[in-house]
Amino acid sequence: MNAEISHDSIRAVLWRGDRLRLLDQRKLPFAEDYIDCMSADEVARAIRDLVVRGAPAIGISAAWGVVLAGQSGGAALAAAMPVLRAARPTAVNLMWALDRMQRRVAEGADVSALEREAQAIQDEDLAANRHMGELGAALLGKKVGVMTHCNTGSLATAGFGTALGVIRAGSSSGQIVRVFAGETRPWLQGARLTMWELMRDGIPATLVGDSAAAHLMKSGQVQWVIVGADRIAANGDVANKIGTYQLAIVARHHGVKFMVVAPASTVDMATASGNDIEIEMRDPAELLAHSGQRTVVEGALAWNPVFDVTPAALIDAIVTERGVIEMPDASRMQMLFA
Numbered sequence: 270m271n272a273e274i275s276h277d278s279i280r281a282v283l284w285r286g287d288r289l290r291l292l293d294q295r296k297l298p299f300a301e302d303y304i305d306c307m308s309a310d311e312v313a314r315a316i317r318d319l320v321v322r323g324a325p326a327i328g329i330s331a332a333w334g335v336v337l338a339g340q341s342g343g344a345a346l347a348a349a350m351p352v353l354r355a356a357r358p359t360a361v362n363l364m365w366a367l368d369r370m371q372r373r374v375a376e377g378a379d380v381s382a383l384e385r386e387a388q389a390i391q392d393e394d395l396a397a398n399r400h401m402g403e404l405g406a407a408l409l410g411k412k413v414g415v416m417t418h419c420n421t422g423s424l425a426t427a428g429f430g431t432a433l434g435v436i437r438a439g440s441s442s443g444q445i446v447r448v449f450a451g452e453t454r455p456w457l458q459g460a461r462l463t464m465w466e467l468m469r470d471g472i473p474a475t476l477v478g479d480s481a482a483a484h485l486m487k488s489g490q491v492q493w494v495i496v497g498a499d500r501i502a503a504n505g506d507v508a509n510k511i512g513t514y515q516l517a518i519v520a521r522h523h524g525v526k527f528m529v530v531a532p533a534s535t536v537d538m539a540t541a542s543g544n545d546i547e548i549e550m551r552d553p554a555e556l557l558a559h560s561g562q563r564t565v566v567e568g569a570l571a572w573n574p575v576f577d578v579t580p581a582a583l584i585d586a587i588v589t590e591r592g593v594i595e596m597p598d599a600s601r602m603q604m605l606f607a
Contacts, residue, residue: 276437276470279423282321282329282391284384287340289333291321294424298465306330309338309349316356316363319456323425324499324535325394327357328366332387335370339380346374359508359549359576361500365534366390394427397532397590398434405435405495405530405588406442413492414447415439416477416485419510420462421497421530431530432495433466435588440472447490448474451482453510455555455573479512486523494520498531498587503606505581505597506543507531511574517583529579530588538606543578551575 281292289306295318296302304320306312312334315321321330331353338349354367373386409415415436422433429437439445448467453459460476467474477485485491494516500508507513507529520527540546553571558564565571587594594601 276441276472277423277429278470279466280428281424282326282333282427284333284336284388284391289330289337291315291330292424293320294322294462295319297424297461306334307337308341309334309345309353312337313349313352313356316353322458323420324362324497325398325426325431325532326424328362328534329387329391329394329427331356331363332366332370332390335367335374336380336383336387339374339383357549358547359499361537361540362532362534391427394532394534395429398426398429398431400590401431401530401532401588402429402434402438404590404593405432405528405586406438406444408526408528408586408588408593409435409439409444409493411444412446413439413444414449414490415445415493415495416449416451416482416491416516417463417494418451418459418496418513418516419453420458420466422463422466424462424466425497430466431497431532432528433463433497435495435528435530436467437470437472448472449477449485449491450474451477451479451512451516453512454479455559458510482516483519483523486519486525491525493526493528495528495530498529498535499576500540500546501529501531501536501587501602502540502542502546503538503602504542504599505584505587505594505602506546507579507581507584507587508543508546508548508576509579511577514577514579514583517579521583526585527579527583528586528588529584533589533591533606536589536602536606538602543580546576546578548577549575 422430556571
C-alpha cells in the first residue's frame with residue numbers, strides 16, 4: 270500500500286508569499302473557488318465565516334495569519350494575536366498554533382523565521398496525518414464497513430486527513446469495503462465536503478441522513494465509526510462536531526467500534542474533562558433556513574451548538590501521531606501526553 274500517494278489530491282490551505290489562499294468550503298461541492306486573505310483580519314474572518322474549517326486547518330490558517338501580520342510590522346502583529354485567537358473558541362489547535370507562533374515572536378523571530386514556523390506547522394500536520402492513517406488502519410481488521418461524521422479530510426487539515434486519512438489508508442489497503450458518511454446538519458459538511466473528497470479521490474461512499482445512523486448500524490454494515498476531534502481532554506473525553514456523541518452511544522449499543530483520530534495538537538491536557546470544554550454556539554438562524562430560504566415558521570426558536578462531548582468510556586481508540594490509546598482514560602492519556 271502507498272497510502273501517502275493514493276487518494277490524496279486535495280490541498281485547501283495554500284501560502285502564496287504575500288497572501289493566504291483558501292478553498293472556499295462554503296461553496297463546495299458545486300464551485301471550487303479560492304479566496305485570498307491579505308491580512309490577519311481577513312484570515313480571522315475566513316475562520317469565523319467557515320471559509321476554512323476543521324481544527325488542524327484552522328490552526329494552520331491562523332499561523333499564516335500571524336505571518337501576514339508580521340509583514341505589516343510589529344503593531345499589526347500585536348493586534349492580530351487576540352483577533353485570531355477569538356475567531357473560534359472550541360478547537361484547541363487554533364490556540365496551540367498561535368501559542369507556537371507567539372513563542373517565536375517573543376524570541377525575536379523576523380518575518381522569514383515566522384514564515385518557516387508556519388510552514389513547519391503545515392508540513393508536520395501532513396506527516397502526522399499520514400502516520401495516523403497507518404496506525405488507524407492497523408486497528409480495522411479485514412473487509413470492514415465504516416461510518417464517519419462531518420469532514421475530517423484534506424479540507425480540514427494540511428492534507429490526507431485525520432479520520433478520513435484512516436479511511437483513505439484503509440481503502441488503499443483493501444481493508445475498508447464500505448464507507449458511509451453522515452450528512453452532518455446544519456452545515457452539511459458530510460454531504461457537501463466529505464462526499465466530494467471521497468468521490469474526487471475515487472473512494473466509493475454512501476451518504477446517509479444523520480437520523481439513519483442507528484438503523485444503519487443495526488443492519489450490520491458498519492464495524493467502525495471513525496471521527497475526528499476539535500479538542501481532547503486529559504481524561505480522554507472528546508469534543509467534536511455536534512452529533513458525534515449520539516453516534517458513540519448508538520455504536521456502543523450495536524457493538525460497533527468507535528475510533529477518534531486527531532493530532533497531538535488537539536489534545537489539551539490542561540482541560541481535565543469534557544465538562545470544562547467551551548461549546549461554541551452559532552446563530553440559531555442557521556437551523557431556521559437552508560441556502561437562504563427560510564424553512565421554519567416565523568417566531569420559532571432554535572438551539573444551535575456546534576459541538577458535543579463524547580465521554581471517554583464510549584471510545585475504543587484514540588489515534589494520534591504519537592501512538593494509539595485504546596480504552597482511553599486519564600492514566601492512559603497521561604502515559605502518552607505527560
